[in-house]
Amino acid sequence: PFIVTEACIQCRYTDCVEVCPMDCFVAGPNFLVIDPDGCIDCSVCVPQCPVQAIVNAAEVPPEQAAFVALNAELAKAPGWTPIRQRAAPMPEHARWAEVPHKRHLLQR
Numbered sequence: 001p002f003i004v005t006e007a008c009i010q011c012r013y014t015d016c017v018e019v020c021p022m023d024c025f026v027a028g029p030n031f032l033v034i035d036p037d038g039c040i041d042c043s044v045c046v047p048q049c050p051v052q053a054i055v056n057a058a059e060v061p062p063e064q065a066a067f068v069a070l071n072a073e074l075a076k077a078p079g080w081t082p083i084r085q086r087a088a089p090m091p092e093h094a095r096w097a098e099v100p101h102k103r104h105l106l107q108r
Protein backbone atom coordinates (compact mmCIF):
# COMPACT_ATOMS: atom_id res chain seq x y z
CA PRO A 1 0.00 0.00 0.00
CA PHE A 2 0.86 3.66 -0.03
CA ILE A 3 1.38 5.39 3.33
CA VAL A 4 1.34 8.89 4.78
CA THR A 5 4.61 10.02 6.38
CA GLU A 6 5.84 12.66 8.82
CA ALA A 7 5.49 15.66 6.48
CA CYS A 8 1.70 15.56 6.87
CA ILE A 9 1.80 16.16 10.64
CA GLN A 10 0.51 19.64 11.59
CA CYS A 11 -0.16 20.40 7.89
CA ARG A 12 -2.89 17.94 6.87
CA TYR A 13 -3.74 19.68 3.63
CA THR A 14 -6.33 17.00 2.68
CA ASP A 15 -5.77 17.54 -1.05
CA CYS A 16 -5.20 13.78 -1.18
CA VAL A 17 -8.51 12.48 0.10
CA GLU A 18 -10.92 13.23 -2.74
CA VAL A 19 -8.96 11.48 -5.46
CA CYS A 20 -8.80 8.09 -3.72
CA PRO A 21 -11.08 5.60 -5.52
CA MET A 22 -11.14 3.38 -2.43
CA ASP A 23 -11.83 6.01 0.26
CA CYS A 24 -8.76 4.86 2.19
CA PHE A 25 -7.94 7.99 4.15
CA VAL A 26 -8.57 8.09 7.89
CA ALA A 27 -8.10 11.28 9.89
CA GLY A 28 -6.95 12.02 13.42
CA PRO A 29 -6.41 15.32 15.23
CA ASN A 30 -3.41 16.62 13.22
CA PHE A 31 -2.47 13.85 10.77
CA LEU A 32 -4.14 11.34 8.52
CA VAL A 33 -3.25 7.86 7.36
CA ILE A 34 -4.07 5.41 4.59
CA ASP A 35 -5.85 2.20 5.54
CA PRO A 36 -3.61 -0.48 4.03
CA ASP A 37 -6.55 -2.88 3.79
CA GLY A 38 -8.24 -0.63 1.24
CA CYS A 39 -5.35 0.76 -0.79
CA ILE A 40 -5.03 -0.67 -4.31
CA ASP A 41 -1.67 0.99 -5.06
CA CYS A 42 -3.09 3.25 -7.76
CA SER A 43 -0.81 6.14 -6.65
CA VAL A 44 -3.16 8.92 -7.77
CA CYS A 45 -3.00 10.49 -4.31
CA VAL A 46 0.78 10.95 -4.42
CA PRO A 47 1.02 14.09 -6.61
CA GLN A 48 -1.87 15.74 -4.77
CA CYS A 49 0.15 16.29 -1.59
CA PRO A 50 1.90 19.69 -1.46
CA VAL A 51 4.51 18.34 0.97
CA GLN A 52 5.16 14.95 -0.68
CA ALA A 53 4.01 13.06 2.40
CA ILE A 54 2.63 10.03 0.53
CA VAL A 55 5.00 7.24 -0.47
CA ASN A 56 4.87 3.60 -1.46
CA ALA A 57 5.41 1.49 1.66
CA ALA A 58 7.78 -0.69 -0.35
CA GLU A 59 9.99 2.34 -1.06
CA VAL A 60 9.75 4.20 2.24
CA PRO A 61 12.92 6.10 3.25
CA PRO A 62 14.59 4.42 6.27
CA GLU A 63 13.90 7.35 8.59
CA GLN A 64 10.19 7.09 7.80
CA ALA A 65 9.93 3.30 8.15
CA ALA A 66 7.93 3.49 11.40
CA PHE A 67 5.09 5.08 9.46
CA VAL A 68 4.27 1.80 7.72
CA ALA A 69 3.05 0.31 11.00
CA LEU A 70 1.62 3.64 12.16
CA ASN A 71 -0.67 3.89 9.13
CA ALA A 72 -2.03 0.40 9.77
CA GLU A 73 -2.46 1.06 13.48
CA LEU A 74 -4.04 4.49 13.31
CA ALA A 75 -6.42 3.51 10.49
CA LYS A 76 -8.20 1.33 13.07
CA ALA A 77 -7.63 3.50 16.14
CA PRO A 78 -10.52 4.71 18.29
CA GLY A 79 -11.62 8.20 17.31
CA TRP A 80 -9.93 8.13 13.90
CA THR A 81 -12.53 8.55 11.18
CA PRO A 82 -12.69 8.12 7.40
CA ILE A 83 -12.25 11.38 5.49
CA ARG A 84 -13.49 11.68 1.91
CA GLN A 85 -13.94 15.42 1.48
CA ARG A 86 -11.33 18.12 1.61
CA ALA A 87 -11.20 20.19 4.74
CA ALA A 88 -9.24 23.27 5.78
CA PRO A 89 -5.57 22.54 6.43
CA MET A 90 -4.21 22.80 9.95
CA PRO A 91 -3.55 26.28 11.36
CA GLU A 92 -0.03 27.49 10.51
CA HIS A 93 0.32 24.71 7.93
CA ALA A 94 2.75 26.77 5.86
CA ARG A 95 5.13 27.16 8.78
CA TRP A 96 4.90 23.49 9.71
CA ALA A 97 5.56 22.46 6.12
CA GLU A 98 9.12 23.72 6.61
CA VAL A 99 9.72 21.71 9.80
CA PRO A 100 11.38 18.34 9.10
CA HIS A 101 11.11 16.71 12.53
CA LYS A 102 7.63 16.82 14.01
CA ARG A 103 6.82 13.20 14.77
CA HIS A 104 6.68 13.96 18.48
CA LEU A 105 3.75 16.28 17.77
CA LEU A 106 1.55 13.53 16.35
CA GLN A 107 -1.70 13.51 18.30
CA ARG A 108 -3.78 10.42 18.72
Ligand code: SF4
Residues within 6 Å of the ligand: 002, 019, 020, 021, 022, 023, 024, 025, 034, 038, 039, 040, 041, 042, 043, 044, 045, 046
Ligand atom coordinates in the same frame (compact mmCIF):
# COMPACT_ATOMS: atom_id res chain seq x y z
FE1 SF4 B 1 -6.15 5.59 -2.45
FE2 SF4 B 1 -4.76 4.93 -4.60
FE3 SF4 B 1 -3.68 6.51 -2.75
FE4 SF4 B 1 -4.09 3.93 -2.23
S1 SF4 B 1 -2.65 4.78 -3.74
S2 SF4 B 1 -4.59 5.64 -0.88
S3 SF4 B 1 -6.00 3.53 -3.37
S4 SF4 B 1 -5.45 7.00 -4.05
Ligand code: F3S
Residues within 6 Å of the ligand: 004, 007, 008, 009, 011, 012, 013, 014, 015, 016, 017, 032, 048, 049, 050, 051, 052, 053, 054
Ligand atom coordinates in the same frame (compact mmCIF):
# COMPACT_ATOMS: atom_id res chain seq x y z
FE1 F3S C 1 -1.41 15.11 4.51
FE2 F3S C 1 -0.52 15.69 2.13
FE3 F3S C 1 -2.87 14.59 2.37
S1 F3S C 1 -0.27 16.92 3.95
S2 F3S C 1 -3.59 15.38 4.30
S3 F3S C 1 -0.93 13.66 2.92
S4 F3S C 1 -2.34 16.21 0.97
